[in-house]
Amino acid sequence: xxxxxxxxxxxxxxxQFDAQADDLFxxxxxxxxxPQLNFIPAHLTLFHNLPGDRExxxxxGIAAAIxxxxxxxAQVPELMSLGRGVAYRIVSDDLKALRGRMIQRFDGMLVKxxxxxxxxxxxxxxxxxxxxxxGTRAILEQDFASFPAKIEAIQLWHYRGGPWSPIGxxxxxx
Numbered sequence: 486x487x488x489x490x491x492x493x494x495x496x497x498x499x500x501q502f503d504a505q506a507d508d509l510f511x512x513x514x515x516x517x518x519x520p521q522l523n524f525i526p527a528h529l530t531l532f533h534n535l536p537g538d539r540e541x542x543x544x545x546g547i548a549a550a551i552x553x554x555x556x557x558x559a560q561v562p563e564l565m566s567l568g569r570g571v572a573y574r575i576v577s578d579d580l581k582a583l584r585g586r587m588i589q590r591f592d593g594m595l596v597k598x599x600x601x602x603x604x605x606x607x608x609x610x611x612x613x614x615x616x617x618x619x620g621t622r623a624i625l626e627q628d629f630a631s632f633p634a635k636i637e638a639i640q641l642w643h644y645r646g647g648p649w650s651p652i653g654x655x656x657x658x659x
Contacts, residue, residue, distance in 0.1 A: 555659025570611030
């Protein structure tokens with residue numbers, strides 16, 4: 486008899502920000518995300534769906550890809566529209582390069598969504614009407630100024646159809 490898929494939930498990989506940036510992202514998500522749908526923290530997804538049955542290989546691949554990597558300075562230059570939501574756009578060539586190194590290690594494991602273009606962002610609102618999203622963006626843009634954010638670690642999570650379960654955190658310690 487085969488192993489049930491639930492025994493090996495997919496792995497999500499995210500970037501962990503410094504406390505100041507993370508606090509802002511979490512507060513804004515609490516403020517603007519529909520409460521009945523807000524059961525995961527604000528996050529920047531690096532990979533949406535790596536195979537849970539290859540968890541050890543995934544963790545080792547990420548550890549190898551981040552070896553020698555110092556914390557990454559990113560810029561948050563603007564808010565971006567998601568159509569039915571709002572996000573903070575994240576810009577960092579170093580983050581893109583790090584993700585590229587991870588992709589090399591996960592050849593053959595990536596789903597279509599993770600093979601497509603990488604648009605780093607932190608979603609603070611989603612699944613609302615386009616009008617509500619436009620209004621939220623207008624409110625946030627009133628006092629928005631570009632700011633730096635530091636990516637200090639890589640987080641791994643299991644996706645079980647609702648809240649995510651943490652697997653672990655791999656610090657960027659260069």
